[in-house]
Amino acid sequence: MIRCVEITLSIPDNEAETAAETLARLGLPGTALVRGDLYRLEVEAAGEGPEMLDALRRIEPLFNPNKHVLRERGTQPEAGEVWIHEIAHGAAPADGPVRIAGRTLPGVRRIERFTVWRVGDAAGAPAPDDIVVRATETLLCNPAFQVATTR
Numbered sequence: 001m002i003r004c005v006e007i008t009l010s011i012p013d014n015e016a017e018t019a020a021e022t023l024a025r026l027g028l029p030g031t032a033l034v035r036g037d038l039y040r041l042e043v044e045a046a047g048e049g050p051e052m053l054d055a056l057r058r059i060e061p062l063f064n065p066n067k068h069v070l071r072e073r074g075t076q077p078e079a080g081e082v083w084i085h086e087i088a089h090g091a092a093p094a095d096g097p098v099r100i101a102g103r104t105l106p107g108v109r110r111i112e113r114f115t116v117w118r119v120g121d122a123a124g125a126p127a128p129d130d131i132v133v134r135a136t137e138t139l140l141c142n143p144a145f146q147v148a149t150t151r
Helices: 014-025 051-057 129-140
Strands: 003-007 032-043 068-073 081-088 098-100 103-105 106-121 145-150
Touching: 014 032, 014 081, 014 129, 032 051, 032 103, 051 068, 051 103, 081 129, 098 106, 106 129
Parallel strands: none
Antiparallel strands: 003 032, 003 068, 032 106, 081 106, 081 145, 098 103
């Protein structure tokens, strides 16, 4: 089974604000951005319950309750989103127990990390697909070492 978990900042995100300003200078005015870390997890039956989310919340390099929000997501990008994944250089991640910062994630066999960009208009509504593609090609993804996935 695949589970996706997104961790976003609950405080102002200077990187997202700078990227939005850069997109405006490059001809995409009124574009609002939200950035997050998305983890796609391949889980066994033991990873299907809430224990896996609780384990993620206890890994401080990933999640700090004072500045992050963690939520479970669908397995595909939503309207207005692009998921950026770095192209692997070498072998695929090994199957088996996943350890992060010395802690094992219960029931998780494999983990992949993406940067998720939520592209919106000034009112916060999801941007149309053509705007998401322009923002991705203009700034959000470097095809030399990244792959972009939209809906």
